Amino acid sequence: MTMQHIGGRDMPRAVQAPDGAAAGAATAEAFVPERRAVAGVSVRTMEIATSLCFAAAGAAAIWDSARLGAGWGADGPQSGYFPFWIGLLLVLAAAANLLPLARAARARGEDSGGPDAPAMFLTWEQARTVATVFIPTTIYVAAIPFTGIYVASAVLVAWFMARLGEFSVWRAVPSGIATALVAFVVFEIWFLVALPKGPLEEFLGY
Amino acid sequence: MPHMLSRRTLAMGLGGLAVAALGRGAAAQRSWEPNRPVQFIVPAGTGGGADQMARVIQGIVSKHSLMRQPMVVVNKAGGAGAEGFLEAKGARGNPHLLVITLSNIFTTPMATGVPFSWRDLTPISMMALDEFILWVNAQSPWQTTAEFIAAAKASRLRMGGTGSKQEDQIITAAITRATGAQFNYVPFRGGGEVAVQLVGRHIDSTVNNPIEAVTHWRSGALRPLCVFDSQRLSGTEKMTETMAWRDIPTAKESGLDVEYLMLRGIMGAPGITPAQVAFYVDLLGKVRETPEWRELMAQGAFNTTTMTGDAFRAWLEREETRHRTLMQEAGFLAGQS
Amino acid sequence: MEELGLLMQGFSVALQPENMMLMMVGIILGVLIGVLPGLGGANGIAILLPLTFAMSPVSAVIMLSCIYWGALFGGAITSILFNIPGEPWSVATTFDGYPMAQQGRAGEALTAAFTSSFVGAFVAVVMITFVAPIVAQFALRFGPPEFFAVMFLSFAAFVGMGRGSPVKTLMAMMLGFLLAAVGMDAMTGQLRMTFGQTEMIRGFDFLVAVIGLFGISEILSSIEDGLRFKGHKAKIDMKVVLRTWLELPRHWAIGIRSALVGCWMGITPAGATPASFMSYGIARRMSKHGKDFGKGRVEGVIAPETAAHAAGTSALLPMLTLGVPGSPTAAVLLGGLIMWGLQPGPMLFVEQKDFVWGLIASMYLGNIAGLLIVLVAVPWFAAILRVPFSIIAAIILVVCAIGAFTVNNAEFDIVLMLIFGIIGYVLKKLEYPLAPLVLALVLGDRTEEAFRQSLLVSEGDLTVFFHGWLSGSIMAAGIALLAWPLLTAIWPRRARPAAA
Structure with missing residues (x-):
């Protein structure tokens, strides 16, 4: 699935972004509110990456639709008809979106060395904050198939409270367990909805 | 009422947990009984015929306390039910899982190539067979099946049905094969919608189940022509x-040699023990004894044939071959068109 | 008037203490179910259906329909507070409701949402009471071409007026259509764009996508500058309800228009979700402040909520009179009717007067009770915003994960939700509009289906959409709406020199 790449790859790719040189300056000037010499992923990099992903999705659709038959049968369009044209439009639109970016890049290449700092998509400072939430969330989602949703949720809530908030472990852990218990009672017992369960629930006979 | 959670019920719930955990080992042998909630997979969306039947069974089991553990209905409708069947197939040896099957246990793997068949599951019991009736709008000129077929031969008629390459379209294809009459098959999302399209005369005919169209029949909007069963x-x-x-004639009486009934059966995960199968056979037998079940059967004019064990297997075997032939002739098999 | 007499009789059924209690229980459960994204009204009712076996049909339907009202009310709560639509039809509510909450006007937005929901439902119930048979006949006129025309009108009302780059709008919308097409093609039964993956057979569920695109992405973007939610926290008490009420009558025109749109969409039956989008689009078009929509205008909350609730309520009408469900929830209720031994359809009004009029009376009472309950709770709901970030963020994540799972009972959907969260985060920061994506995702499937059904019915004749007067005029209205921006662009240029 092509979508996954959007999130998965842009961080490392951005590390090699041309503005990496300014990274040292960023810490010194961190107190200066935005503007100039703030290191991070530029909007341009992200624009290009996103457009390429869109184009890739479009291309995948075109390829699959051609397999199914993208023509117009006797009684209207075949299965692949709409996805084919939608995919094509998507590729074209992505190209149209890339064009001004490419032109701007060439123009800047000729000027060379203008002091204008590129607009930032995400500064490293921001990326670090986002990561404090994003990484635990990813681990949480990845853990659900193994631990079940209740155990994972209890850990997530406790972790957030203890690490991101100013709660002591003695308050965070019981809160996490309480959240999981409430969810368990509401879904498994009242509503009889089966949520993903892991070894702990298995052991308890559920 | 489920909303009133008092500290006591919570305590009881927790207590139950502990007891269940302790008692697990002991009750294993001989007459088996579920020791945790039973998942009841519906390989179709909420609100459809299979879903209704599953929820009726769930309701009957809890109302008459036929089982100590609760039954949990889970809809897995993706890919015309493929998702639900794959889940059941993957749960080898899990006795706490049932799946309600309809004709899509034959048609979905054949039409999509998704790898599963009834052999990947443990057949438990056939609960009933669902009938199909040929309906036309009451204002249409066709009074009998013969008139209808003659009209369809003269010019293509529009036949509405639920889903694509499933039972409704198979019947349509079978009519075409038996008579040479051509139809424009138009797939819709559900039986109720199909019936209303017929009442509104956007299509010419349908092969709805009785329960999907009965109310329009009674209000004088639709007319049944024949039923696709061997007997009335x-x-x-x-x-x-x-x-x-x-009073509805069979298709055969009307000179149309097409017969089709849809399975409403219950199966379990592959590899469960005979004792476990026996428990569910017994449980479902009790379900069929209840007045609620009889009411449902009467409402939907179901064919109340039931089967278990080898007879059921033989039936499945036969039907699978028949579906394969029907679908092959219609060009519905995966990779065929 | 025969209806009034029957209605009074219905009230006497609905007002029995036992039924009143079930009504309350239903509303509270419904609000809870509506608040939890994923576990929508349809699932909620399906889950509780077996419980109603032991009740009389009237009591059972009263409780279940009250769950439905509750879910309709409840869907707005998380949309406004956290940008997470609890139900598909409250997506449009997030567009202005969430900005209002960020400006510290959560109480106002909630009050406006609840009140307009009530108004929408009330208009629909009055319509059901007095003109049910006529309206039912109208619904019969809707074949595939008419259905496609309605879908086309929804798009036309919403598209072509967005801010930002047209190329990006196009890209977002095409992505939505593409995602909607993944999975089984309902017309031919072929698998599309699954690339042999069994997890892809299910396709992309709209709710899973929306929970990610709106909810998860909001959490990510809101913490960039520190671990807290953006926005002001205003002091909220019951006075905010009264203040908002004083302001609401000014928007009566939007209310009436949206209620009518809602009733129409509920009956046809296109459902509450397109109704809310269409009504939002029209309100934005007709408003003098159209440009400010999306930045926290109260009209942007009133329009979709009124329409959604009107549609949700009137969706029960085709279910009762024709046996065709106007919404997924109605589909489950329909199954319920059959289980209780009732036969939905034209005969129900004739043979089961007690049941039908008891239900209609409970619609009046249930909505009044629902409004009171949720309004009293407004300060509490709004107070959730004051819970520390570290607690509320974790709970939102857990609720979102559970919600994404319960839509289809699929673990993979939780992963999808996270991926959609990242996509939403990136797209929002790059100023891609998300609304066209969501609209295309929710309506794409049905639109394509209606289009291809129409062509099957007409044997490939493309002019089928203009054959009937009904589909023809809806299509014409859609084309006019699409052309509107062009017209208004040309008009002032011509008009100004003439005036000068």
Whole structure:
């Protein structure tokens, strides 16, 4: 699935972004509110990456639709008809979106060395904050198939409270367990909805 | 009421947990009984015929306390039910899982190539067979099946149905094969929608299940032409001023040699023990004894044939071959068109 | 008037203490179910259906329909507070409701949402009471071409007026259509764009996508500058309800228009979700402040909520009179009717007067009770915003994960939710509009289906959409709406020199 790449790859790719040189300056000037010499992923990099992903999705659709038959049968369009044209439009639109970016890049290449700092998509400072939430969330989602949703949720809530908030472990852990218990009672017992369960629930006979 | 959670019920719930954990080992042998909630997979969306039946069974089991553990209905409708069947197939040896099957246990793997068949599951019990009736709008000129077929031969008629390459379209293809009459098959999302499209005369005919169209029949909007069974329906109570279910001729009587019934059966995960199968066979037998079940059967004019064990297996075997032939002739098999 | 007499009789059924209690229980459960994204009204009712076996049909339907009202009310709560639509039809509510909450006007937005929901439902119930048979006949006129025309009108009302780059709008919308097409093609039964993956057979569920695109992405973007939610926290008490009420009558025109749109969409039956989008689009078009929509205008909350609730309520009408469900929830209720031994359809009004009029009376009472309950709770709901970030963020994540799972009972959907969260985060920061994506995702499937059904019915004749007067005029209205921006662009240029 092509979508996954959007999130998965842009961080490392951005590390090699041309503005990496300014990274040292960023810490010194961190107190200066935005503007100039703030290191991070530029909007341009992200624009290009996103457009390429869109184009890739479009291309995948075109390829699959051609397999199914993208023509117009006797009684209207075949299965692949709409996805084919939608995919094509998507590729074209992505190209149209890339064009001004490419032109701007060439123009800047000729000027060379203008002091204008590129607009930032995400500064490293921001990326670090986002990561404090994003990484635990990813681990949480990845853990659900193994631990079940209740155990994972209890850990997530406790972790957030203890690490991101100013709660002591003695308050965070019981809160996490309480959240999981409430969810368990509401879904498994009242509503009889089966949520993903892991070894702990298995052991308890559920 | 489920909303009133008191500290006591919570405590009881937790207590139950502990007891269940302790008692697990002991009750294993001989007469088996579920020791945790039973998941009941519905390989179709909420609100459809299979879902209704599953929820009726769930309701009956809890109302009459037929089982100590609760039954949990889970809809897995993706890919015309493929998702639900794959889940059941993957749960080898899990006795706490049931799946309600309809004709899509045959048609979905054949039409999509998704790898599963009834052999990947443990057949438990056939609960009933669902009938199909040929309906036309009451204002249409066709009074009999013969007139209808003659009209369809003269010019293509529009036949509405639920889903694509599933039972409704298979019947349509079978009619075409038997008579040479051509149809424009138009797939819709659900039986109720199909019936209303027919009442509104956006299509010319349908092969709805009785329960999907009965109300429009009674209000005088639709007319049944024939039923695709070897014998007439059993209901003798007058549904309209002149007709009862029993008065609808069979297709064969009307000179149309097409027969089709849809399976409503229950299966378990592959590799469960005979004791476990026996428990569910017994449980479902009790379900069929209840007045609620009889009511449902009467309402939907179901064919109340039931089977278990080898007879059921033989039936499945036969039907699978028949579906394969029907679908092959219609060009519905995966990779065929 | 025969209806009034029957209605009074219905009230006497609904007002029995036992039924009143079930009504309350239903509303509270419904609000809870509506608040939890994923576990929508349809699932909620399906889950509780077996419980109603032991009740009389009237009591059972009263409780279940009250769950439905509750879910309709409840869907707005998380949309406004956290940008997470609890139900598909409250997506449009997030567009202005969430900005209002960020400006510290959560109480106002909630009050406006609840009140307009009530108004929408009330208009629909009055319509059901007095003109049910006529309206039912109208619904019969809707074949595939008419259905496609309605879908086309929804798009036309919403598209072509967005801010930002047209190329990006196009890209977002095409992505939505593409995602909607993944999975089984309902017309031919072929698998599309699954690339042999069994997890892809299910396709992309709209709710899973929306929970990610709106909810998860909001959490990510809101913490960039520190671990807290953006926005002001205003002091909220019951006075905010009264203040908002004083302001609401000014928007009566939007209310009436949206209620009518809602009733129409509920009956046809296109459902509450397109109704809310269409009504939002029209309100934005007709408003003098159209440009400010999306930045926290109260009209942007009133329009979709009124329409959604009107549609949700009137969706029960085709279910009762024709046996065709106007919404997924109605589909489950329909199954319920059959289980209780009732036969939905034209005969129900004739043979089961007690049941039908008891239900209609409970619609009046249930909505009044629902409004009171949720309004009293407004300060509490709004107070959730004051819970520390570290607690509320974790709970939102857990609720979102559970919600994404319960839509289809699929673990993979939780992963999808996270991926959609990242996509939403990136797209929002790059100023891609998300609304066209969501609209295309929710309506794409049905639109394509209606289009291809129409062509099957007409044997490939493309002019089928203009054959009937009904589909023809809806299509014409859609084309006019699409052309509107062009017209208004040309008009002032011509008009100004003439005036000068």
